[in-house]
Amino acid sequence: MLGEYPISGRRAVEISASVERAVADGGLEPGQLLPPMRELAQRLGVNPNTVAAAYRTLRERGVIETAGRRGSRVRPKPATTAREHIRVDVPAGVRDVSAGNPDVALLPSLVGAFTAAAAVADAEPVLYGSDSLEPGLVRQARAAFDADGVPDGPVVVASGSLDAIERVLAVHLKAGDAVAVEDPGWGSMLDLVPALGLRIVPVGVDDDGPLPDDVARALEAGARALVVTDRAQNPTGAAVSGARATALRTVLGAHPEVLLIEDDHGHGIVDLPLHPLAGVTHHWAFVRSVAKAYGPDLRLAVLTGDAATVDRVRGRQRLGPGWVSRITQRAVAGLWAGGAVDARVVAASYGRRRDALVAALAERGVVAHGRSGMNVWVPVPDETGAVARLLHAGWAVAPGARFRMSAGPGVRITVSGLEVGEVGGVADAVADAVRVAPVRNYA
Numbered sequence: 001m002l003g004e005y006p007i008s009g010r011r012a013v014e015i016s017a018s019v020e021r022a023v024a025d026g027g028l029e030p031g032q033l034l035p036p037m038r039e040l041a042q043r044l045g046v047n048p049n050t051v052a053a054a055y056r057t058l059r060e061r062g063v064i065e066t067a068g069r070r071g072s073r074v075r076p077k078p079a080t081t082a083r084e085h086i087r088v089d090v091p092a093g094v095r096d097v098s099a100g101n102p103d104v105a106l107l108p109s110l111v112g113a114f115t116a117a118a119a120v121a122d123a124e125p126v127l128y129g130s131d132s133l134e135p136g137l138v139r140q141a142r143a144a145f146d147a148d149g150v151p152d153g154p155v156v157v158a159s160g161s162l163d164a165i166e167r168v169l170a171v172h173l174k175a176g177d178a179v180a181v182e183d184p185g186w187g188s189m190l191d192l193v194p195a196l197g198l199r200i201v202p203v204g205v206d207d208d209g210p211l212p213d214d215v216a217r218a219l220e221a222g223a224r225a226l227v228v229t230d231r232a233q234n235p236t237g238a239a240v241s242g243a244r245a246t247a248l249r250t251v252l253g254a255h256p257e258v259l260l261i262e263d264d265h266g267h268g269i270v271d272l273p274l275h276p277l278a279g280v281t282h283h284w285a286f287v288r289s290v291a292k293a294y295g296p297d298l299r300l301a302v303l304t305g306d307a308a309t310v311d312r313v314r315g316r317q318r319l320g321p322g323w324v325s326r327i328t329q330r331a332v333a334g335l336w337a338g339g340a341v342d343a344r345v346v347a348a349s350y351g352r353r354r355d356a357l358v359a360a361l362a363e364r365g366v367v368a369h370g371r372s373g374m375n376v377w378v379p380v381p382d383e384t385g386a387v388a389r390l391l392h393a394g395w396a397v398a399p400g401a402r403f404r405m406s407a408g409p410g411v412r413i414t415v416s417g418l419e420v421g422e423v424g425g426v427a428d429a430v431a432d433a434v435r436v437a438p439v440r441n442y443a
Contacts, residue, residue, distance in 0.1 A: 006018075007019060007022070007040060007043075007044070008044070010044070010045075010046055010050075011050065012050050012053035013054075015040075015044070015050070015051060016054040016055075016058050016063075019034070019054070019058055019063065019064070020058070023063055023074055028074050030075065030076045031074060031076060032074045033071055033072070034055070034064060034071065034072045034073065034074070037051040037052050037055060038051075055072055058072075059072075060174060060175055062075060062175035062196070062198075065176065075197065076194075088387060088391060088397070088398070088399065091391075093394065094391060094394050094395065094396050095394060095395050095396065096396045097395060097396065097397055097413050097414050097415070097417060097418065098396050098397050098398035098412070098413075098414065099398075099414060100234065100374070100398070100412070100414050101296070101414065101416060102269070102292050102293070102295075102296075102416055103350075103374075103416040103417065106341075106345075106349060107294065107295050108294060108295075108335060108341055109340075110294075110295065110298075110331065113331040113332070113334040113335045113338070114327070114331045116330075116334055117327045117328075117330035117331040117334060118327060120330060121326070121327050121330075126326040130326075132157075132317075132318075132322065132323030132324075132326075133155070133156070133157060133323075133329070134157075134326050134329035134330050134333055136330070136333040137157065137302070137329045137330070137332060137333040137336075138155045138302075140333060140336050140337065141155050141288070141302040141304070142155055142304070144267075144288075145286065145304055148276065149274065149276055150276050150286050151276075151278050151279040151284075153286075153305050153306055153307065153310060154304065154305075154310045154311075155303065155304050155310070156303050156304075156310050156313055156314050156317070157300060157301070157302055157303070157323070157324045157329055158300075158302075158303055158313075158317070158324065159299045159300065159301070159324055160289055160300065160301050161263055161288075161289035161291070161301045162188050162189070162192060163299075163301070164285070164287045164303045164313075165189070165192070165227065165263065165287060166192055166196065167313045167316055167317065168259070168261055168285040168309060169193075169196055169198065169225060169259075169261070170196060170316065171309065171313055171315075171316055172224075172259045172283060172309070172312075173198055173224055173225060173259070174197075175196075175198070176197065176198070176199065177198050177199065177224040177225070178198065178199040178200075178201050178221070178224060178225075179193050179200060179201065179223060179224065179225045179226070179227065180201045180202075180203050180215060180218035180223040180225065180226040180227070181193060181201070181202060181203065181227050182202075182203055182210055182228070182229060182233065183202030183204060183205065183404055183405045183407045184235055184236060184377065184400065184404040184407045184410065185205070185229070185233070185234070185235075185403060185404075186229070186233075186234045186403070187234075187402040187403050189227060190403070200405065201218040201221065201223045202405045202406050202407070203215055203218055203226075205233065205236055205238050205407075206238065207236070207237075207238050207239075207369055207371045208238065208239070208240065208244040208371075209229075209230075209233070209238050209240035209241065209245075209248070210226075210228055210240075210244075210248065212244070212247040212248055215248060215251050216251045219251065219255045219258055220255075225260070225261065226252070226258055226259070226261070227261045227262075227263065228240065228262050228263070229262075229263045229264075229265070229266075230263065230274055230275070230276065231264060231266035231267070231270045231272055231274065231372050231373070232265065232266025232269060232270050232372045232374070232375075233373070234265075234373070234403070234412075235375050235398070235403045235410075235412035236369045236370075236371075236375070236377040237354065237369055237370040237371045237372050237373045237375050237376065238369070238372070239266075239270065239272045239371050240275050240277070241275065242273075244275070245275035245276070245277055248277055249280045252277060252280040252281055253280050255281070256280070256281050256282050257281070257282060258281050259281065259283045259284070259285075259309075260277060260278060260280070260281045260283070260284040260285070261284070261285045261286075261287065262276060262277060262278055262284070262286045262287065263289075264286065264287065264288045265287075265288070265292060266292065266372060266373050267289075267343075268290070268292065268293025268294070268341055268343050268346065269292050269293050269346045269350060269373065270343070270347050270372045271344055271347035271348070272371075278305075282306065283305070283308065284305050284306055284309070285303055285304070285305035285306075285309055285310075285313075286303065286305060287301055287302075287303045288301060288302050288303075289301040290332055292373075292374070293341050293346060294332065294335055294340070294341060298328060298331075298332060299324075299328075300324060300328055300329065300332055347372075350373065350374045350415060350416065351372075352420055353415040353416075353418050353419070353423065354370045354374070354375075354376055354415045355370070356420050356423040357370065357376050357413065357418070357423050357426060357427060358370045358376060360423050360424055360426075360427035361376075361378065361427050361430060361431065363427070364427055364428070364430075365431065366378060366427070366430060366431050367379060375413065375414050375415070376412070376415060377400075377410055377412055378411050378430060378434065379410045380400070380409050380410055380411055380433075380434045381434065382409070382434075383399060383400050383401065383409035383410065383411065384399075385433075386430075387411060389433035390411070390430065393429040393432065393433065394429070395429050395430075397411040397412065397413050398411060398412040398413075398414070400412065411430075413426070413430075
């Protein structure tokens with residue numbers, strides 16, 4: 001079963017470390033069966049309880065998985081980078097509408113805010129032991145949460161929404177737990193969950209958000225957490241409607257022990273009202289990133305949640321990076337206070353381009369989705385063929401494989417780099433690319 005690879009050690013910690021080294025250097029491959037505990041104990045000359053303790057540690061760390069009488073195997077490697085590699089190389093002369101980046105013309109200038117923040121830092125340097133949170137940022141974040149109906153809770157700052165979500169999952173779940181995730185959904189989330197040793201349970205999505213029946217099935221099957229994108233869902237542009245929020249709260253109300261995480265990364269670029277789900281379950285977290293409205297490089301998100309969740313996140317954060325730069329926090333607080341971004345203007349700009357593309361595709365008989373945000377999702381019968389044909393026509397789109405598990409094939413088009421006058425050309429190219437060739441019968 002193990003070939004000639006020697007698992008070594010006399011103590012549980014030594015045995016588990018030996019297996020981890022083997023997995024890291026390729027001596028043990030994903031899916032490879034480990035020896036039964038009694039067999040390995042006899043081989044190493046140790047008590048079977050010692051091996052059992054080592055295997056338990058390996059399971060908790062997500063290195064191996066055990067399936068009853070079928071034994072223990074090395075877990076499949078998490079897809080931490082595979083989806084990032086599912087992208088199109090954009091040759092010269094081809095327009096790139098695949099990246100998912102905001103329109104830089106809509107991003108605010110950062111010079112004034114950082115100059116002011118740095119001046120305060122010069123006068124009052126933040127040192128070890130200082131408060132990790134900028135009071136002005138926390139006050140403004142909490143006021144915005146209150147205005148949108150997000151339940152009361154403490155605020156913490158993380159290095160972007162994915163960092164916040166990772167920390168919340170890590171402080172509540174253990175390896176092997178299941179997480180219900182939107183499908184199609186954010187590719188980084190589909191990478192993160194298995195990277196943490198967790199299992200994904202896909203949940204279908206329509207224009208109004210996650211499908212309640214799918215969520216109910218996932219939770220009834222034992223999913224310990226649910227991640228929902230409230231607005232500008234990536235890649236479909238879905239936004240949770242009032243009616244859908246009511247239905248989802250009903251489902252969650254039957255499972256109060258489930259961890260709920262809401263990602264409102266569309267805040268600042270969407271003009272649709274927020275319908276939060278938070279507060280129905282015992283443990284919840286609500287995350288807002290500044291990436292889309294103020295710039296991805298700021299790497300800042302604010303998070304609120306129930307007191308226990310936020311306290312655990314802050315505790316783990318102190319043991320890692322410690323805090324998010326107070327200079328950055330202060331600069332973002334200054335941008336917010338100064339009204340550097342007019343969300344209505346930004347939302348209208350993306351909306352004109354998005355709505356024009358969806359309408360143009362509909363005129364050509366192509367169904368597309370894009371209720372909010374900067375992306376349009378186009379279901380296609382042949383994803384690989386559609387991507388290749390669009391590239392040949394001069395348009396690089398994002399392959400749907402980056403964003404889906406069991407959902408049907410599609411392509412994502414980011415409208416932030418388009419002008420309304422270009423929409424007709426894009427729609428023509430997409431219509432040609434998704435047209436199914438007639439079936440030929442040579443009998």
